[in-house]
Amino acid sequence: MKHIAYAATMQGLWLSHDDGDSWARLLTPTGGFYNEARCWCVEAHPKRPGEVLVGTDQGLYKMNPAEGRFEYIPSPMDSLHILQVARDPKDPDFIVCGTRPAELFISEDGGESWVRAPLDAATECWFINTTRVTSIQFDPRDADVIWATVEIDGVFKSEDRGKTWTLMIHGLADNDAHDLVFYDGPSGRSILASTEDSMHRSRDNALTWLQEPTDVAPFVYFRSLMQVGQNTGVVLASVGDKPSGETGMVLRSTDVGKSWSAVDLPYPPNSTIWGFGAHPADPNLIYFCTIFGQIYQSKDGGQSWAKKTRELGEIRMMTWEPKLGEPSP
């Protein structure tokens, strides 16, 4: 599928129009934001190709595909680090952003106005000083439920689209939570949570968690999770020696994490794998990035990977979307 790949780096947002082989930033004079802004997150919406959102240390931006530039979105987050941005898959105008310090800001009108949600996360942390949001997820089953993970504080759940939040950490061996995956099967729901100290599973919608060993990996620092396609039970997990780390690996499960296998990578990762990038237009086309700049691509749902030659310094997130004119899901 012809697509545009995006990489949020500590030197701006990079784009690739040729299957991830070559990368470039938008033109400095007209790109819409400072080319060396620290970009923490990038989000492509499945229903609105071209409307890519980027969170930086200088504000929130939205791609203007017609002009080929990013437009600044005024928000209360200008002076914060915008680490996560998520849009409701069913309502693209409902935007949730997560920041450092760990706060959530919600817009229900496409970024026209914002409210600060009462996340009530820890405001200070002995271990990292300032807490931060590591993931935001819209529940695939219940449209009113939103999830967030906070480093270092745990897993948060809202059942009223962000108006109230509850900390769900009973049983977590480690509150340094990074990411979540949801699977709703015949025998009920299973949620996987990646933490600084191994994988966790909940079978009661996060009321309790159980730590799960993953013997196939010599490490316990689990970072990013993703499900290949919708509710397939095929899950990818990244695990590394530590953050930022010196190496990492991808684990793949076809049974929602009951068993894992290590995926062969053609070249050793130089640091922890920080994030996967996928799009529902083609669930088998997946990117991942190491935090120190390597880019890998899979076209078979994460079974095999090719490393791209280009490296990009420090990458925090990747995604892709079909080029305009390509079929959308």
Added chain:
Amino acid sequence: MSFFLYKPHVYGPEGVTTPDVIIDTVLKPKALDDQLVPVDQLTSQTYLQAREGSVVNAGFAQVAAGGGVILCPVMAISGGQTIFFRTAWRVEHHLKDAMKLSFGGEDGYIHAFSASPKTRCSAIVTLPRETKAPKDGGALRLEMSCSDAPVLKAVLNVSILPQANREDFDGGPAPRYSVGPTRKPVKHYI
């Protein structure tokens, strides 16, 4: 030396640029009080907390930058704080394009815009008067349009949306401390 570091997104015929501009002098128009505005009262914070009943004046500022002038929406809140919006437009080396701006709002006020630059430095040229900040989060949208701007080649549409602080969901966060990874010694570095 005090200054305000302004970080606009400047729209012009060729696209949008993102310079950093140092503003060290701001003059209000005569229609207000013709006074210098202390630069430490300037901000680009999108969200400010103002006293209930504050009077808000809105208009354009002309900012001398890049060998020409850029226009940016401004809100002046009674008490002194003045918001320079980060969205701005470049007007090439003269001001005539800015002369025919009109300004209206859903509050029922229609304000004529007449530019009369006071200084070659930055200056607020004209501000419509006595726009009240709405209570209880009522929206105030001010649409500004530039109907005759051959250089700018654009229509300026700006929405100013005062919003009551209480629109943040109730029960703001309470300070809480996290010890970090729990229940064991930690050997990693985050």
